[in-house]
Amino acid sequence: MSKKEVKQKFISTGVVAENRRARFNYAIGETFEAGLSLTGGEVKSLRLGRANIADGYVSPDAKGLVINNITIGKFEAESPFAARTEKRPRRLLMKQKEIEKIAGAFSAKGSTIIPLRLYFNDRGKAKLLIAIATGKQNFDKRATIKEREWKREKQRLMKVSRTS
Secondary structure, X not given: OOOOOOOOOXXXXXXXXXXXXXXXXXXXXXXXXXXXXXXXXXXXXXXXXXXXXXXXXXXXXXXXXXXXXXXXXXXXXXOOXXXXXXXXXXXXXXOHHHHHHHHHHHHOOOEEEEEEEEEEOOOOOEEEEEEEEEEOOHHHHHHHHHHHHHHHHHHHHHHHHHHO
């Protein structure tokens, strides 16, 4: 292996991408685990950790649910004839009862379905954790910040009191 070649680590199990802003911007309700309909190059790209789900959202389709606006990078060794876009809509694989439950949430005012985490489970399958969420108002966000700062200050005070 030459100096320029760097061996890349594959993710066999664990988190590939996480939507960290979701818990700040939304009040999270019920969560669901869904499979993704992916191509081979997309799975290999996910194993390299090339994904972004921060702007993603779920929408209903005639056949079920579709995740839109998530980016899965292109795999370098993929065939040049495999024409695909990085932000194409991808079908979610779920049980019919779960799909109907989520579809009912679309009719509720102010609720949306957002992705929280994209990961590989113990069997090596790509899974997406989605949640029914409602948007937070600015005063809710300020309360979250205040609570987080108080917890940080409390930990700092506890640390100082233990060392004294």
